[in-house]
Amino acid sequence: MDVHSTEEDNTIRYPALDQMTDNPFHLWEDHGKNSSLLTLASGILSDKQYDIIFIFLIYTSQLISSCAIIASSLSIAVFVKLGFSEPSNISLTTLAICDFTLAMLLTWSNLCFWLTYHNVRLPFHGVNVTYLTGGTQWAFISSTVAWITAFISFERCLCILVPLKVRRLITPRGTFVALLIIILLTFCPSFFAFVRYKFVWVFNPYLNITILNTIPVNSESAILLEKISFVICGVIQPLVAFSIVLICTGLLVVQLRKISSWRLSVTSAKSHRIQSEENPVSNSSAAEARISQKEERLVRMVVAIATIFIVSYIPTCIMLLCFVAFDEFNLSGTYSRLFIVFSYITSLGQPISGSVNILIYYKMASKFRSVFRRLIRLDRQEQETHELK
Template sequence: MYVQSIEGDNTTPYPALDQMTDNPFHLAEDHSKNSVMLTLASGILSDEQFYIISLFMIYVSQIINMCAIIANSLSIAVFVKLGFSEPSNISLTALAVCDLTLGVLSTWSNLCFWLTYHDVRLPFDSANVSYLTGGIQWPFLSSTIAWITAFISFERCLCILVPLKVRRLITPRGTFAGMLIIILLTFCPSFFTFIRYKFVWVFNPYLNVTILSTIPVNSELAILFEKISFTICGVIQPLLAFSILLICTVLLVVQLRKISSWRMSVTSAKSQRVQPEQNPGASSSAAEARISQKEERLVRMVVAIATIFIVSYIPNCIMLLCFVVFDEFAMFGAYRRISVVSSYITSLGQPISGSINIIIYYKMASKFRSVFRRLVRLDRQEQA
């Protein structure tokens, strides 16, 4: 879908998405207030630079998304075979399902933008339709993943802090209910954005055909509802989940160090043949820090998952804050090109995190490793 050059009648081989006159979002904007900012922004990235960078990031993102889709599909298959008698299997499966959904949505959005860049003639406006069917759900799903990861970390904190009561506090049924509540409060509100936008058939003068596209509903109530839902579910909720996850991860690391110190002291005491009655301090610390080695391995696995998620999610948090603080940094604002390129870069973090999780499961969970090897027939290959 090529556009006319501003200075002449020649067309540019690079689709300047921010200059498309058939873009309904573009038509709804008022550029009279930010014409200077648009001029400055257009000088930061030319059409050619924007095209090359965006296309390169699309290819990179697609490769990572495919890895995430394959990895999380295998993880879900393994957890299904393991069963859901353990609460941790339920929450980890929910995390894998959300990571898989994120990979699918990202793949769909990248495909639509690729079609737009290459001027593929389709019966729908790929850029606008993908925004409403994939791009707009992305921050909400990121919030869901953040809350599920925070829930998993909080669950492990309870296992360490109150090991004798955790069986009554964390049950498979309660964990399943918790996953449903998280999804309902974080991801499902994304569908309310259809109050703000709707699908319509519009005439495309470049193709000389009527195609499916989207237009915004410019009522004050719809605009207010969109801002409130995005601010709460797309910004406040993920940042709050990120804070809870960070606190729980720090607590888990501190408790793991205490457990390691306690185990070393117990080993030293046994080597010196000291009876527990002769060392009441050791018994007291044992009562506070004692968890099974199986639980300790699970805690270490959760710490690894949470740490990778925190590192990968920090750029996304910065982007969310930029969207809230700087209006011109929005998807269709004056600095839309910088916003698009930045979004491509920051959006790579979570698919990478979702792809790495299966490696952590394989390395740190013996049951997962055993079922995974049987699933992909590795054991039979070694025996052969």
């Protein structure tokens, strides 16, 4: 491949766009009836099957992402009105902001892929640039969401198991610092991707245009840094966070059952005005189970949020394990088409979670429901309707 550059315009000249990088995405040079968004060297899916599935996933993901953007925006607005005197409000607001960011990144990727599919000339390579500015950032923020969910679950778990000790540490300031550390450790490593790839202006003589593109930096240090960063931040961190959420959610469910059993026994004892001597409630178990109704509602809400996260994150964990287990299951491997399709399928989980969370808040949090109804003026409309009647 002949590559030419000039000092005047600092532009790299390539014979064709599809030869400039090892990335398996590239545009068809034939813009006729067989035009397709992407062509990959090999794989299980045929061109027709791949195009149908990929375009369907684009439209589906955009519909879900739009719902997530609206839901996350409303959640953020409600939590801002509620204030941040409660540590839980800070955690849930941060989670909503991350959900909003993920939905926006997915929208950006969908828009670029859709325009590329319809052969719209963009000032940048629609796939390569989008992959670096959208897909990479999405993957790391998704890891941030996993760790925030793990933090929320772990916090509620400690509040029930050792309430007297933990409540001194779980303050608004402490929660803010913990979330800041999580963001720094999970999202900031995404910038290492820009060490492995760099932006360049590429001239394509076939289309007679110069566009922004990316090329890999093939230095040993850049390659090593990319591999280390991906293994730690792209595989280990998400799987560890998922495990923490899974364990903490299980403990919370068990503890909620203890609380329900304890309250049922106390209610039964009061109704009969006697305490059964055969099944007494010990002071220690009563102390563990005795939490306020408000705390119990918050725990149930966290369990619901964590459960939805677990269900939506299972495909991501399976894909990460496949990526580690099979060498050809990657962007440039034999099963690259399957890798891209599964990547898109797993990316749907987080927007779904972001869309559903607001329903959980509305159902289980009375203050959130009250502020939300005032925010959308639902209470005012009901009051006016009642006055007209």
